[in-house]
Amino acid sequence: MKTMKLxxxxxxxxxxxxxxxxxxxxxxxxxxxxxxxxxxxxYLERGESDxxxxxxxxFETDTGCKVMAKIANTSDEMVTLMNQxxxxxxxxxxxxxxxxxxxxxxxxxxxxxxxxxxxxxDRLKNGAWHTVGGVHYGVPYQWGPNVLMYNTxxxxxxxxxxxxxxEPQNLPDGKPNAGRVQAYDGPIYIADAALFLMAHxxxxxxxNPYELNPAQYAAALDLxxxxxxxxxxxxxxxxxxxxxxxxxxxxAATSWPYQVNLLLGEKFPxxxxxxxxxxxxxxxxxxxxxxxxxxxxxxxxxxxxxxxxLQSDLSVWFGSVPVVPAACSDKSGQQTADGCKxxxxxxxxxxxxxxxxxxxCDQGTGACVPYHQWVSDYMAVVGGQ
Amino acid sequence: xxxAVIPARGLADRLTTLFWRHPKxxxxxxxxxxxxxxxxxxxxSLAALLLQSFFSIDDFxxxxxxxxxxxxxxxxxxxxxxxxxxxxxxMATAVTIASTVLAFPIAYFAARYARGRWxxxxxxxxxLPLWSSYLVKVYAWKLILAxxxxxxxxxxxxxxxxxxxxxLSLPYVGGNxxxxxxxxxxxxxxxxxxxxxxxxxxxxxxxVPTSMLEASADLxxxxxxxxxxxxxxxxxxxxxxxxxxxFSLTLGDYIIPQIxxxxxxxxxxxVYQLQGTAGNIPLAAAFAVVPIxxxxxxxxxxxxxxxxxxx
Numbered sequence: 223m224k225t226m227k228l229x230x231x232x233x234x235x236x237x238x239x240x241x242x243x244x245x246x247x248x249x250x251x252x253x254x255x256x257x258x259x260x261x262x263x264x265y266l267e268r269g270e271s272d273x274x275x276x277x278x279x280x281f282e283t284d285t286g287c288k289v290m291a292k293i294a295n296t297s298d299e300m301v302t303l304m305n306q307x308x309x310x311x312x313x314x315x316x317x318x319x320x321x322x323x324x325x326x327x328x329x330x331x332x333x334x335x336x337x338x339x340x341x342x343x344d345r346l347k348n349g350a351w352h353t354v355g356g357v358h359y360g361v362p363y364q365w366g367p368n369v370l371m372y373n374t375x376x377x378x379x380x381x382x383x384x385x386x387x388x389e390p391q392n393l394p395d396g397k398p399n400a401g402r403v404q405a406y407d408g409p410i411y412i413a414d415a416a417l418f419l420m421a422h423x424x425x426x427x428x429x430n431p432y433e434l435n436p437a438q439y440a441a442a443l444d445l446x447x448x449x450x451x452x453x454x455x456x457x458x459x460x461x462x463x464x465x466x467x468x469x470x471x472x473x474a475a476t477s478w479p480y481q482v483n484l485l486l487g488e489k490f491p492x493x494x495x496x497x498x499x500x501x502x503x504x505x506x507x508x509x510x511x512x513x514x515x516x517x518x519x520x521x522x523x524x525x526x527x528x529x530x531x532l533q534s535d536l537s538v539w540f541g542s543v544p545v546v547p548a549a550c551s552d553k554s555g556q557q558t559a560d561g562c563k564x565x566x567x568x569x570x571x572x573x574x575x576x577x578x579x580x581x582x583c584d585q586g587t588g589a590c591v592p593y594h595q596w597v598s599d600y601m602a603v604v605g606g607q
Numbered sequence: 608x609x610x611a612v613i614p615a616r617g618l619a620d621r622l623t624t625l626f627w628r629h630p631k632x633x634x635x636x637x638x639x640x641x642x643x644x645x646x647x648x649x650x651x652s653l654a655a656l657l658l659q660s661f662f663s664i665d666d667f668x669x670x671x672x673x674x675x676x677x678x679x680x681x682x683x684x685x686x687x688x689x690x691x692x693x694x695x696x697x698m699a700t701a702v703t704i705a706s707t708v709l710a711f712p713i714a715y716f717a718a719r720y721a722r723g724r725w726x727x728x729x730x731x732x733x734x735l736p737l738w739s740s741y742l743v744k745v746y747a748w749k750l751i752l753a754x755x756x757x758x759x760x761x762x763x764x765x766x767x768x769x770x771x772x773x774x775l776s777l778p779y780v781g782g783n784x785x786x787x788x789x790x791x792x793x794x795x796x797x798x799x800x801x802x803x804x805x806x807x808x809x810x811x812x813x814x815v816p817t818s819m820l821e822a823s824a825d826l827x828x829x830x831x832x833x834x835x836x837x838x839x840x841x842x843x844x845x846x847x848x849x850x851x852x853x854f855s856l857t858l859g860d861y862i863i864p865q866i867x868x869x870x871x872x873x874x875x876x877x878v879y880q881l882q883g884t885a886g887n888i889p890l891a892a893a894f895a896v897v898p899i900x901x902x903x904x905x906x907x908x909x910x911x912x913x914x915x916x917x918x
Contacts, residue, residue, distance in 0.1 A: 401783030407870055454787035456870040462749075469753035470784060594664060594887050601880060602687030605694070605871040 246330040250521045256288040257519035260303050260312040262506070264540050265363075266291040274556070275539050277532035285526075287519035304328070310514040311523060313363050313506045316351035316576035317410055317593075323352075323359050324580075328509040330357045335521055338528035341546045345570060351577045352507040360507035361524050362545035364536060367503040367566040367573050368406070368414070369494035371477035371485075373467065380495035384418045386474050388449050393473065400452045404466060404475035407456035409593070409600040410576055414476060414502050415442040415449075417574060421499040431502065431574050433583035439591040446603045456604055460484070467492065476501075479565045480541035496569045503566075503573035505545075531555035543567045653899075660892035671888060679889040683897070688877070688890075692897055695874040698789070699857035702796040703804075706853045707846060709797065710804040714845075717805075718812035733802045741799065745866050748795045752867065754784035782869055792868035796857050803852035811845025812838075847909045854905060858898045874898055 259266060266289065269276030278289050292309065294300045297318035304312050304327045314322055322328045333339045339347075342362060347353075352360040372381055376395045386393065387403040405411055416431035419441055428438050454470065457463040464481050466472045468490065477494065485492040508527055510520050526532065533544035534555025543565050544550060550562035566573075583590035616624075626633040662671055663678045682688065717729045736744065751757050762768040774790060775781040782788025815838055823833040839846075861875030872880070874894055881891035909915070 401787075454783035454869065462866065465749070465753075469750060469755045470786065471754045597880065597887065598687070598890070601691075601872050601877065605687060605690055606869075607687040607690055 246332040247335065247517050247521060248332060250335055251518045253285050253287040253519045253522060254516040255286060255519070256290055257311065257516050257523050258290045258292065258309045259523070260292045260294050260300055260309050262313055262315075263293050263295065265313050265506075265536065266293075267536075267539060272539075275535055277526075277530060277535055277555075281523065281526045281530065285519065285522045287516070287522055289523070301325075301327075304511060307511070307513050308515075309511055310516050310520040311511070312509050314360065314509050315504050315506050316349075317504075317578050319351045319360060319507050319509060320354070320578045320580065322509060323354050327512055328359050329512045329514070330359055331361055331510060331524070333358055333361075336361060336525050336528070338525055338546070341528055341548060343545050343547050343570075346505065346545050349505060349507070349575065351505060351575055352509070360509035361527070363506045363508045363527060364533070364540065364542040364545060365503060365505035365573075365575070366479055366540075366542040367496060367501050367569050368476050369479060369482065369501060369566065370497055371467070371475055371482050371492060371494045373473040374491040374493050376473045377493075380493065381474065381497060383497050384414070384476075384499050385422075387452070387476065388415065388418055388445055390448070390452060399474070401454045402471055402473045403452050404455065404457050404463065404472050405446075405449055405453050406476050407458035407604065409596040410502070411476070412439075412442050412446065412596050412600055413574070413576070413579075415445045417502060418499055419445060430584065432577045432579050433585060433590045434579070435585055435589055436591060443599060443603060446600075447607075450603060450606055478541065483541045483564075496566070496572050500572035500574060501569070503569075503575050505575045533557075537562065537565060541565055656892050656895055659888050660896050662889045664887050664889055679893045682890060683893045688894075691872050691874060691877050691894075694871065695858060696901065698793065698796065698873065699854045701793060702800065702857045703850045703853045705793070705797050706801055706804040707850060710801060710808050710849065711846075714805050714808035714812055718809045718815075733805055736798075737802055742862070744799060745795060745863055748791075748798065749786050749867055752785035752791045752794070754786070756784075756786070758785060786867055787869055789868060789871075792864055795863050795867050796860070799863065800853040800856050803856065804849035807848040807852070808842065808845045811842045811848070815841045844913060844915070847912055851902075851905065851909060855898070855902050858901065 266278060267275045268278035268289070282288055292303065294303055297315050300312055300314055300318050301321050303309060304314075304322055305325065312318075312322070312328070314328075319328075339361070346362040346365070349362065352358060352362070370381060370384060370387070372386075376393055378394060385391065386399060387405065391399055393399050393402070406414070412434075413431040416428050416434055416438065419426055419438070420428040420431060423441065426438050426441055428434065434442060454472075455466065457466065457475065460478065460481050463472075463475065463477060464484050467475075467481075467485060468488075479494065482492060482494045508524055510517070510524075514520050528546055531554045533546045533549035534552070534557040536542065536555075537544045537549070538556045538561060543562060544557065547567075549555065550557055550567060551559045579590060579593045579596055581588045581590055581592040660679055661675050661677070662673050663676045665672050683692075713733075717726065721729045753759070759768070759771065762771040771785075775784065775788060777790075780789040780793075782790070785791040785794070819837055819841070820833060823837045828836070859875050861873065861879050864871070864873045864876055874897060878891045878894045881887045881894065
């Protein structure tokens with residue numbers, strides 16, 4: 223019987239490797255000895271950066287699957303790597319995952335083969351950034367909000383609105399905000415502007431900041447053009463941003479809990495908040511390549527991501543939130559309930575997760591502005607056009 | 608009686624004979640590897656790039672449409688993209704002019720007056736910055752130019768901060784601090800590319816014969832006349848060679864404007880973002896063609912000015 227199963231898997235693996243087949247794995251056989259993963263920096267730690275952060279070694283001894291990591295720094299690098307092939311898994315963010323699904327580079331995941339699926343946060347199980355037409359193309363890995371980071375010597379009370387970074391005004395210390403706020407240097411930031419408009423310009427009828435028709439889109443760009451006059455420099459590198467808060471006099475900006483923790487670690491007067499409008503956020507998903515050469519090890523790894531110390535330790539290491547809520551308090555790793563809260567665990571309902579804007583949206587086929595246009599227009603906005 | 612036996616000839620021997628009889632064959636064999644390198648790998652990839660720029664992106668799906676079109680080039684002339692090109696060319700021009708002005712006295716001193724230890728010290732001074740990582744230098748400059756950095760501090764300490772503020776309040780080139788303005792980008796570009804201007808300039812100044820300067824003086828020319836009519840024309844090829852470096856390097860750089868400046872895109876940054884973030888390879892390719900065209904025009908002009916006569 224076991225041989226039958228094995229043969230079945232082998233045949234399936236072969237079929238998966240040869241044709242763009244939309245079938246999914248039906249049983250997990252013996253491991254193939256390795257698994258190749260494309261991941262964000264900091265996502266795969268084996269105790270080499272810091273001895274206390276290791277969620278790979280035990281997996282390797284238990285399953286005999288050697289983890290081969292390929293680090294990618296941007297979503298686009300990930301898409302490119304997956305298009306080239308040769309990898310089993312990728313930790314894709316929402317602005318890459320749908321592109322991978324559309325390009326048929328990732329295969330559906332059979333959730334029956336992942337016992338810990340039930341431990342997942344219910345709110346993430348059917349996320350639009352990995353579930354297409356009711357089919358799961360991945361398993362959530364980790365998530366986090368894009369918070370409003372602010373200097374506490376300037377803001378005695380947390381800012382209640384994103385307007386401090388979008389509209390010209392005097393900050394609580396009496397000085398104007400021009401030159402003292404920052405915005406994110408990525409086209410996806412247009413969604414942050416849309417989110418702000420969603421609350422303040424109801425007549426635009428924005429319901430989803432990632433699905434914008436031309437009129438809504440134009441309004442968001444207008445807001446961003448106004449913001450350009452307030453922003454000295456846009457950030458896309460975490461260290462550059464923390465440096466700008468320290469040396470450039472920046473006092474408020476959209477940011478990640480990672481930078482907040484970094485600056486808090488240096489005893490800098492900093493705090494973060496999710497303003498009333500809510501915030502955008504990222505949610506990463508482990509996805510499996512259509513041509514995965516090691517499907518058994520890949521499934522074993524996916525189960526491992528949910529069932530081991532990974533969720534807990536990774537959320538401490540990266541400043542993110544576990545997708546398994548229990549990992550915050552079950553002492554499987556170093557995370558604590560307070561730590562989860564600091565990383566934004568309570569903010570889930572206020573978060574609109576990054577998804578790739580596509581032309582065919584809920585408003586109709588071809589009704590929304592697609593991502594590649596976001597890219598060129600955002601470049602123009604940053605260029606002062 | 609036995610006749611003389613010619614020993615059997617080895618392969619190497621026969622090859623030598625072959626090459627001796629057909630010298631062109633040897634030449635061909637020797638030149639094929641570099642030709643393949645230059646022709647296939649170098650020019651081939653350039654041609655592939657050029658080809659991409661004649662394709663376009665489907666507006667709905669964002670997928671590449673591999674049919675010939677000039678749409679992408681038309682897009683290049685849209686106000687936003689044209690501004691990127693204009694900004695980059697202006698910056699490259701400004702950096703080249705400033706580097707020339709800065710480098711000339713240094714190169715002149717090195718070529719005419721520095722001797723022995725001074726010369727060694729000079730070479731070390733010019734080359735030393737080139738040995739350290741480019742990224743380290745750029746990040747260091749980010750800190751130097753920051754609002755709370757050493758430049759602002761020094762200006763405040765010497766009560767010259769009005770000068771700094773006046774510079775920063777200039778329209779377009781100014782900004783919140785040196786590190787977030789075009790002025791800062793310009794300073795760092797000048798710093799990073801200056802050695803590439805000094806070295807060819809110094810080489811050409813060294814080739815100007817002293818006898819000519821003496822003859823010029825003997826014939827009654829003033830120092831200024833000698834400079835404009837003898838030294839500069841003779842050193843011009845070096846100046847142009849240096850300017851080719853500073854101009855083309857600034858034209859293509861995408862790291863410095865990312866770290867220092869207002870985040871406004873330069874050609875290199877646009878290419879980087881378009882091919883990566885947007886997956887818009889055709890427009891990225893079209894952008895990449897721009898510096899090639901500009902440099903071709905520049906080199907043609909430089910050739911007319913005699914910059915390559917000394918080669």
